[in-house]
Amino acid sequence: MTEEARDHSFGRYMTAKKAAVAYGLSENFEHERSLAVTSSTAAASGRTFTIVESSDVYVEAIPIGYPTVTSLRPGAGKTYVVISNYTQASGKFGDPLQIPHTSIITSNIPETLFTIGQSGSTATQQPPTPENESIEQILWRVGTSLAITYRTKLVSRLSELQEAVQEEEFDGRGITIRSLQHFIEFLEARPRLRCPAVSVTPDRNIYASWKSASNRVFSIHFFPDGNVRFVIFRPNEKHADEVIRLSGTATVDVVMSIAAQHGVLSWASDERPSNSRS
Amino acid sequence: MKGQVIPEADHVARYCRASSVENGEISATAFMLRQGEEYLSVNWLEQLKRPSRATEIRGLQELYTRKFNRVGAGARIAILNVGALRTNVERKSSDRRLLPILHEPIIPDDPSHAGIYDIPYDDETIAELIVEVVQEKHPARS
Numbered sequence: 001m002t003e004e005a006r007d008h009s010f011g012r013y014m015t016a017k018k019a020a021v022a023y024g025l026s027e028n029f030e031h032e033r034s035l036a037v038t039s040s041t042a043a044a045s046g047r048t049f050t051i052v053e054s055s056d057v058y059v060e061a062i063p064i065g066y067p068t069v070t071s072l073r074p075g076a077g078k079t080y081v082v083i084s085n086y087t088q089a090s091g092k093f094g095d096p097l098q099i100p101h102t103s104i105i106t107s108n109i110p111e112t113l114f115t116i117g118q119s120g121s122t123a124t125q126q127p128p129t130p131e132n133e134s135i136e137q138i139l140w141r142v143g144t145s146l147a148i149t150y151r152t153k154l155v156s157r158l159s160e161l162q163e164a165v166q167e168e169e170f171d172g173r174g175i176t177i178r179s180l181q182h183f184i185e186f187l188e189a190r191p192r193l194r195c196p197a198v199s200v201t202p203d204r205n206i207y208a209s210w211k212s213a214s215n216r217v218f219s220i221h222f223f224p225d226g227n228v229r230f231v232i233f234r235p236n237e238k239h240a241d242e243v244i245r246l247s248g249t250a251t252v253d254v255v256m257s258i259a260a261q262h263g264v265l266s267w268a269s270d271e272r273p274s275n276s277r278s
Numbered sequence: 279m280k281g282q283v284i285p286e287a288d289h290v291a292r293y294c295r296a297s298s299v300e301n302g303e304i305s306a307t308a309f310m311l312r313q314g315e316e317y318l319s320v321n322w323l324e325q326l327k328r329p330s331r332a333t334e335i336r337g338l339q340e341l342y343t344r345k346f347n348r349v350g351a352g353a354r355i356a357i358l359n360v361g362a363l364r365t366n367v368e369r370k371s372s373d374r375r376l377l378p379i380l381h382e383p384i385i386p387d388d389p390s391h392a393g394i395y396d397i398p399y400d401d402e403t404i405a406e407l408i409v410e411v412v413q414e415k416h417p418a419r420s
Contacts, residue, residue, distance in 0.1 A: 157300065160352075164296035167348050199305035200297040202312035207305065207402075214410055219306065221402055231306075231402045245370060247403045 133181065135162050135174055142184055150195035154187075161200050169204075178224035179205040182252045186222070190256055192271045210268035215243040218264040220255060228255045232262050282381040286361030290320035290379060290392055291338055293418055296350030304356050304412055306405035309397070317393030322381055323357070325390040331357075331414075339420040341388060353418035362411045363394075370407050377404075 133141075139162075143155040162174045183206040187193060196208035201221060209219040217233035229249050236242035250258055265271050284290065294308035311318060321338060328334045335355060342349045360379050368376045378395040397404050 161297050164350050164352060167350055168295050168297060168346075170347050197300050197303070197305060199300060199307040201307045201310050202315075207307045209305065217406060219402060219406060229400070229402055231406050233406070243370070245372070245403060247401055 133177065135177060135180065138177070138180055138184060146184065146188055148187055148191050148193075148195075153195055154198070157198050161198065165200050165204055174204070175200055175206065176204045176224050178226075179222045182206075182224075182226055182228075183208060183222045186220070186252050186256070189253075190269070192269050194268055194270065196268075210264065212267040216264075216267045218259055218268050222252065226252050228252050230255055230259060232259060232264060234262050234264070279381060280383055284322055284360050284379045284381060284392055286359075286364065288360050289323040289413075290358055290360060290363075290394070291323055291334075292318070292320050292356045292358065293338075293342055293346070294354045294356050296352035299352050299354050302354070302415065304354055304409060304415060306402060306409045308354075308356060309405040309408040310402065311397055311399050313399065315399075317380075317382070317395045318397055319382075320358075320379070320392050320394060321388070321390045322392045323390070325381065325383075325392075335416045336420065339418060342418050343420070345388065349419045351419060355414075355416040355418050356409075356412045357414035357416070358408070358411055359413055362413070363408060366411045367404055367407045371404060375404065 135158075139155050139158055142151055142158070146154075148154070158175075158180070166172050166174045183198075186208075194210060196210050199207050199209075201207050205224065206222045207219065208222070209217065211217045211219075215233055215235045217231065219231045221229045223229075227249060228251065229247065231245075231247045233243055233245050236244050244262075246262070248258070259265075259268075292308060294304050298305045298308035309318060321341070323331075323334050326334050326337050328337055338355055339349075342353075364377055364379065368374055375396060377397065380393055380395060382391050382393045383389045384391045394408075
């Protein structure tokens with residue numbers, strides 16, 4: 001698949017997501033066990049959605065190793081939309097576990113929910129490696145497979161940042177890819193962390209912040225080489241009006257264990273801190 | 279006048295790129311130096327000689343439109359009081375750093391241009407301390 005085709009497919013995926021949400025489904029509708037809609041919006045009013053057994057669905061070509069959206073029409077009066085990273089050249093689903101049932105939505109009434117064009121079969125394409133991954137591919141991976149609850153929000157924010165950086169800089173380049181990859185690896189390894197505020201440094205690196213007050217700050221600057229610089233502001237439990245401030249350098253794989261010792265999980269995570277000082 | 283110390287009672291404005299702003303909130307990245315930069319660029323508000331804050335903001339918006347490649351819809355102007363900024367950083371930084379804030383006019387295009395000096399490139403703490411004392415936020419695009 002060409003770069004342009006990937007970008008195009010990603011655009012289709014996001015369009016489908018937005019359309020589904022606009023239709024009354026939640027942003028994480030792919031993961032819901034039931035797709036019954038209770039939205040009071042006019043668009044969704046009176047309509048119901050059901051999950052389709054994968055064995056009933058005929059899948060056309062889907063690009064190998066790449067999340068995709070495709071439209072399916074197995075029967076009269078119904079249009080289905082599949083959002084998945086399932087890989088199959090064509091034919092019936094061989095293994096129904098490979099694509100979650102909840103990835104398939106359909107209208108119970110004879111109308112098109114939304115139509116998404118079919119991408120061509122690229123059965124010989126290989127998944128991108130970290131070395132040649134584009135920003136769009138990273139965002140797609142985050143949006144479709146990262147096991148964190150806020151991934152839709154995160155993809156939206158990162159897309160916004162990428163666009164902003166490209167607009168701001170004369171050379172049109174975006175976020176530093178390796179910095180973004182390290183940030184995603186960091187989140188992937190710590191799914192209980194809350195969604196951080198994310199911005200981009202003047203050198204186009206990712207800067208993530210978890211703040212709940214001026215004395216509860218945990219920020220990480222992700223460098224392309226896997227190093228990070230971090231800042232922690234935390235309460236001084238012995239002196240109510242005082243704040244402990246520290247900063248340092250580490251590698252992305254150990255920064256959280258350092259920060260956890262300073263109690264940052266109490267505001268940066270849903271976990272109960274185990275070895276916190278606070 | 280180039281190199282003039284900006285009085286503590288006065289104010290400076292920092293252009294915050296859209297990539298440093300999330301939901302209108304300004305991130306510490308807005309106050310970080312790019313590699314090789316000597317100081318953080320700001321504008322001395324009182325030097326604009328406008329009658330009100332609203333007209334100062336309009337003046338800055340016009341300036342940014344002329345000066346930058348593109349002013350993003352999400353970009354913001356952060357207003358900071360010079361004394362509050364210097365005091366906060368001095369009180370809370372580990373080396374009691376007192377940041378010089380000096381007039382650096384660019385004639386004729388940007389006569390109110392100024393610089394915040396002595397911000398370290400390799401420590402984000404100062405940027406986090408500056409963002410604490412942002413007094414006002416305004417859209418950078420008119």
